[in-house]
Amino acid sequence: MRFTSEQRLADGVRERTFTLGEIPGLLWTPTSTSAPAPLILLGHPGGLRRMYPRLVARAEGCVAQGFAAATIELPGSGDRPASAAAEQARADLRRSLAAGEPVADEVVDRLVLPLVDKAVPEWRAALDALLALPEVGGPVGYAGGVISIGVRLALVEPRIVAALLFAGSFVPRTIVEEARRVTVPLHVLLQWDDEGNDRQMALDLFDAFGSAEKTLHANMGGHTGVPHFEGEPANRFFARHLR
Amino acid sequence: MRFTSEQRLADGVRERTFTLGEIPGLLWTPTSTSAPAPLILLGHPGGLRRMYPRLVARAEGCVAQGFAAATIELPGSGDRPASAAAEQARADLRRSLAAGEPVADEVVDRLVLPLVDKAVPEWRAALDALLALPEVGGPVGYAGGVISIGVRLALVEPRIVAALLFAGSFVPRTIVEEARRVTVPLHVLLQWDDEGNDRQMALDLFDAFGSAEKTLHANMGGHTGVPHFEGEPANRFFARHLR
Numbered sequence: 238m239r240f241t242s243e244q245r246l247a248d249g250v251r252e253r254t255f256t257l258g259e260i261p262g263l264l265w266t267p268t269s270t271s272a273p274a275p276l277i278l279l280g281h282p283g284g285l286r287r288m289y290p291r292l293v294a295r296a297e298g299c300v301a302q303g304f305a306a307a308t309i310e311l312p313g314s315g316d317r318p319a320s321a322a323a324e325q326a327r328a329d330l331r332r333s334l335a336a337g338e339p340v341a342d343e344v345v346d347r348l349v350l351p352l353v354d355k356a357v358p359e360w361r362a363a364l365d366a367l368l369a370l371p372e373v374g375g376p377v378g379y380a381g382g383v384i385s386i387g388v389r390l391a392l393v394e395p396r397i398v399a400a401l402l403f404a405g406s407f408v409p410r411t412i413v414e415e416a417r418r419v420t421v422p423l424h425v426l427l428q429w430d431d432e433g434n435d436r437q438m439a440l441d442l443f444d445a446f447g448s449a450e451k452t453l454h455a456n457m458g459g460h461t462g463v464p465h466f467e468g469e470p471a472n473r474f475f476a477r478h479l480r
Numbered sequence: 481m482r483f484t485s486e487q488r489l490a491d492g493v494r495e496r497t498f499t500l501g502e503i504p505g506l507l508w509t510p511t512s513t514s515a516p517a518p519l520i521l522l523g524h525p526g527g528l529r530r531m532y533p534r535l536v537a538r539a540e541g542c543v544a545q546g547f548a549a550a551t552i553e554l555p556g557s558g559d560r561p562a563s564a565a566a567e568q569a570r571a572d573l574r575r576s577l578a579a580g581e582p583v584a585d586e587v588v589d590r591l592v593l594p595l596v597d598k599a600v601p602e603w604r605a606a607l608d609a610l611l612a613l614p615e616v617g618g619p620v621g622y623a624g625g626v627i628s629i630g631v632r633l634a635l636v637e638p639r640i641v642a643a644l645l646f647a648g649s650f651v652p653r654t655i656v657e658e659a660r661r662v663t664v665p666l667h668v669l670l671q672w673d674d675e676g677n678d679r680q681m682a683l684d685l686f687d688a689f690g691s692a693e694k695t696l697h698a699n700m701g702g703h704t705g706v707p708h709f710e711g712e713p714a715n716r717f718f719a720r721h722l723r
Contacts, residue, residue: 429687429696440683443698444672452707453672453698455686464695466720470713477709 238262238366246293250300257363261285261316262309265296266372273374274305275479276367278360278390280381280403283314291461295380302472304479305373309363311383312355322351330407345407349385353412357389364396378475384442385412391419399478401426401471403463404439413445422450424474426467431460481505481609489536493543500606504528504559505552508539509615516617517548518722519610521603521633523624523646526557534704538623545715547722548616552606554626555598565594573650588650592628596655600632607639621718627685628655634662642721644669644714646706647682656688665693667717669710674703 242254249268254261263285267274277299281288285308292308299306313320326348333340367373377394379387380401385408391400392415400419404427423446427439443453452474456464485497492511497504506528510517520542524531528551535551542549556563569591576583610616620637622630623644628651634643635658643662647670666689670682686696695717699707 429694449700450707451672451700453696455696455698457692457694464693466713466716469716470709473709473712 238363246297248297248301250297252293252296257309257359257366259317260309260359260363262307262363263292263296264305264307264367264373265293265300266305267300267303270372273372274300274303275376275378275475276305276307276364276373277378277380277475277479278364278397279306279308280379280383280387281308281311282382282405283311285310285315287315298468298472299380299475302476304378304475305367307363307367307373309359311386312352312359320351323348340407342410346409346411349383349407349409350411352383353385353389356383356386357393360386360390361394364394368396376479378479380471380475384408388412388416388419388442391421391423392416397421399475400424401474404428404434404442406433406435406438408438408442413442416442416445417447419446420448422474422478423448423452424471425451425453426463426471427453427455428458428460428462429455430457433460481606489540491540491544493540495536495539500552500602500609502560503552503602503606505550505606506535506539507548507550507610507616508536508543509548510543510546513615516615517543517546518619518621518718519548519550519607519616520621520623520718520722521607521640522549522551523622523626523630524551524554525625526554528553528558530558541711541715542623542718545719547621547718548610550606550610550616552602554629555595555602563594566591583650585653589652589654592626592650592652593654595626596628596632599626599629600636603629603633604637607637611639619722621722623714623718627651631655631659631662631685634664634666635659640664642718643667644717647671647677647685649676649678649681651681651685656685659685659688660690663690663692665717665721666691666695667714668694668696669706669714670696670698671701671703671705672698673700676703 238257240255251268253264296306329344376398377396378399382403384405387402399422401424483498494511496507539549572587619641620639621642625646627648630645642665644667
């Protein structure tokens with residue numbers, strides 16, 4: 238991991254950009270730390286530059302709670318080389334949606350599974366590098382989408398002890414099966430009236446999780462309209478499990 | 481309304497029992513109040529004596545937030561005279577459940593609609609009496625079950641400006657239709673793995689509500705196992721809407 242820039246944001250937040258091999262990433266830590274800060278990995282749908290305003294807002298919230306936050310670019314997004322197979326799957330998905338047809342399972346599989354298979358080892362490698370920093374400590378949380386990446390990470394990465402997941406559509410059956418074996422505490426946010434979202438799929442996935450503590454918070458307000466008042470229970474979720 | 485007893489509980493809570501005609505009730509207020517406290521009506525499934533430990537815990541939480549809390553006995557429950565028709569409907573319901581058969585809509589209607597029709601005017605009369613007390617003020621919230629009573633009250637009682645509802649089964653279609661016309665902010669608690677509960681019914685009812693702000697919080701833990709961490713978002717819900 239190589240740091241490429243650094244700046245101080247308001248309210249005691251230190252932001253650094255880094256690269257991990259070819260993968261760009263961002264790390265936010267408290268400017269004044271005595272002990273290593275527990276880390277929250279911020280998931281997102283890909284495209285760090287486009288997602289930056291929302292990511293930095295979430296990161297500032299994490300740091301205000303005494304956590305470090307970090308994220309990396311997804312395979313095929315932002316400045317990373319596109320995958321021809323993923324582009325083809327995305328085109329097939331768009332064609333089905335435009336025609337008002339159900340999206341075939343094999344299209345979802347082609348779109349999501351290679352992404353999960355490639356991204357999850359990258360996030361785990363990032364975790365190795367981040368936890369080697371003196372100012373960052375365990376335990377680790379994951380917060381955000383892509384929900385399929387979050388499910389796989391929660392299943393295979395023992396350093397992740399709690400996950401806050403944003404419900405999304407197009408979850409492969411393989412991932413739903415993996416969800417049955419997830420046991421870490423979960424906090425799932427669902428936008429009830431999100432037209433781009435398959436609500437029943439999200440409810441079925443929530444039902445599938447094997448976790449003894451799982452909470453679903455559903456709200457109105459469309460895809461990006463998670464109400465401000467959901468910030469507090471999300472903070473408390475991580476405070477309970479990362480301290 | 482006639483007060484029949486009074487005691488001081490711990491943490492600055494004054495508890496009074498009262499009767500409103502033949503209906504017993506309980507009122508909890510802060511022992512030290514300068515301004516009238518906004519009122520939260522505590523819904524329950526009937527049987528004040530049996531429900532008392534849980535009701536007093538919820539009431540103490542309300543008073544700790546600066547609210548007054550009150551409840552009354554339901555028709556046919558506790559010391560109030562039983563209704564032969566309601567007993568018959570309950571026996572029919574038990575027979576269906578024991579036989580593993582679906583419960584007929586007409587049984588649900590016979591069980592719930594007369595209860596709602598009788599209880600709601602009683603709660604409104606209690607509201608008239610409670611709001612006439614100098615230490616109790618508006619606006620008013622409703623918190624708890626029976627969810628069908630909560631729906632009807634939220635629809636017809638303009639002094640109720642926010643409702644926290646406990647999801648339950650056996651909601652008549654009439655009530656689901658009424659829910660479409662409910663517009664006050666709602667916070668719905670659903671126990672996901674409650675075997676005595678029809679989860680799909682609860683999700684359909686949540687979907688039906690006409691409110692622009694509606695939130696569903698679903699958790700594991702069985703019928704009475706709402707996690708402690710749901711107390712804080714519930715308090716904040718009423719703080720947002722009753723102040």
